[in-house]
Amino acid sequence: MFEALTPVSEMLARNLDTLSRQPLLVCGLLEDDLPGMLAGAGPAPRVFTTDFRYFQWLKHKNGADVEFGAQPRTETAAGLLLLMPKAKAEADYLLAACLPLLAPGAPIFIAGDNKGGVKAAPKLLAPYCKQVNKLDSARRASLYQADLASPVPAFTPADWISRYPLTEEQLQVCALPGVFSAAHLDSGSKLLLGTLTELEGRVLDFGCGAGVIGASLLKRHPGLELELIDINALALEASRLTLAENRLHAKVYASDGLAQVTGKFDHIVTNPPFHAGLKTFYHTTESLLTQAADYLLPGGSLILVANAFLPYPELIERSFGHCDTLAATGKFKIYRATR
Missing domain, CATH: 3.40.50.150 (Vaccinia Virus protein VP39)
Known part of the structure; x- marks a missing residue:
């Protein structure tokens, strides 16, 4: 079900040198073995998913560090890769839940289908970052990158x-x-x-x-x-x-x-x-x-x-x-x- 790489991951494969510099926390619309591809190029990522089917598939596939829930566990992360979910409001939620785990200066990547809302990445990242760069665009998908400007307050689920x-x-x-x-x-x-x-x-x-x-x-x-x-x-x-x-x-x-x-x-x-x-x-x-x-x-x-x-x-x-x-x-x- 999740075996073939999506066009988004095929585009990300062109950027493994950049993405594999640190162990990333990966979340959002995960639909393939992108975590395995990242682990093959550098430090294995930590995966947070709200999709129980994907959680089971990835856990049984290669014993990846994968967690399922409404918010990630409170352990620090070196960087974040958000695969753009269908709803922009969910992207806002995931950023608010994950970014408190990052230190200032940590890289943040947002990738997704061009028709799936990824072009909103600069606006989504504006409250957290001073500058957002578009790193790549291919296979009708895009990748944006920014650095976290300052510490993000702890996530408060009740606010959402x-x-x-x-x-x-x-x-x-x-x-x-x-x-x-x-x-x-x-x-x-x-x-x-x-x-x-x-x-x-x-x-x-x-x-x-x-x-x-x-x-x-x-x-x-x-x-x-x-x-x-x-x-x-x-x-x-x-x-x-x-x-x-x-x-x-x-x-x-x-x-x-x-x-x-x-x-x-x-x-x-x-x-x-x-x-x-x-x-x-x-x-x-x-x-x-x-x-x-x-x-x-x-x-x-x-x-x-x-x-x-x-x-x-x-x-x-x-x-x-x-x-x-x-x-x-x-x-x-x-x-x-x-x-």
């Missing part, structure tokens, strides 16, 4: 939490940069919540995002045994914050698809992921639709919202033998299948 109310549910949603449904309730989840009938028993919120669906279900049905999973550390942290803010309790943990899930459920409810980085990404949802029946108790149901144009009913019918459409708008459909 945004909140908005769900009036009907009497809920306060907490979100972090780059998390799905970070600023408001998306129309797909709204349709799903408006369609769901009585649920009971053990319920899985697959791809929980900021915890909107799970928290809403718990608010309506306090007796639920709810589990929330996601692949993104910022989403998991946002879900924990949302639950705590509303005095709700559920199990929240990282899972690559259903791989870390155990046992069977009465219901799996999801507004599944549709994008990964800059790419449209169906693999996770297709795997869910293929495997869900094995994780449901007899009579248990899979309920999901999806863009109306996606061919999910065929996959659901292949796994369950049927697929019911509970609701539809011009853009979204709610599907249900029962084991």
Whole structure:
């Protein structure tokens, strides 16, 4: 999945002499074995990722110094390489979380796809650096470099939490940069919540995002045994914050698809992921639709919202033998299948 070098890393390969002068802390949109390439040219980097799938892949590949979470561990770093994430707000967050680990004068590199927001690097680095240089541009990707001008204050996670109310549910949603449904309730989840009938028993919120669906279900049905999973550390942290803010309790943990899930459920409810980085990404949802029946108790149901144009009913019918459409708008459909 991550074996081939991305165009961004191919561009970075032209700059290994510069990048390998010190052991870098690498974070952001990691999609290949860039850390292995850096380790082959100089001191091995330390990798911080919010992507659980990538964390597992890299850890098992070569025993790299890789950590997964919503913020890096507080150990000093000699320099930083940020691979530009999809959301500029997430880039701001990662810089604020990582730069306190650097000493003044340490190099900071930002690389990314030219269509993926990397051109904002000078503006992103302006609060921290006096001058930003563009070192390279190739393969429709660019590399920027600057030196940290002065010490950066310790990272305060609470400063990055945004909140908005769900009036009907009497809920306060907490979100972090780059998390799905970070600023408001998306129309797909709204349709799903408006369609769901009585649920009971053990319920899985697959791809929980900021915890909107799970928290809403718990608010309506306090007796639920709810589990929330996601692949993104910022989403998991946002879900924990949302639950705590509303005095709700559920199990929240990282899972690559259903791989870390155990046992069977009465219901799996999801507004599944549709994008990964800059790419449209169906693999996770297709795997869910293929495997869900094995994780449901007899009579248990899979309920999901999806863009109306996606061919999910065929996959659901292949796994369950049927697929019911509970609701539809011009853009979204709610599907249900029962084991």
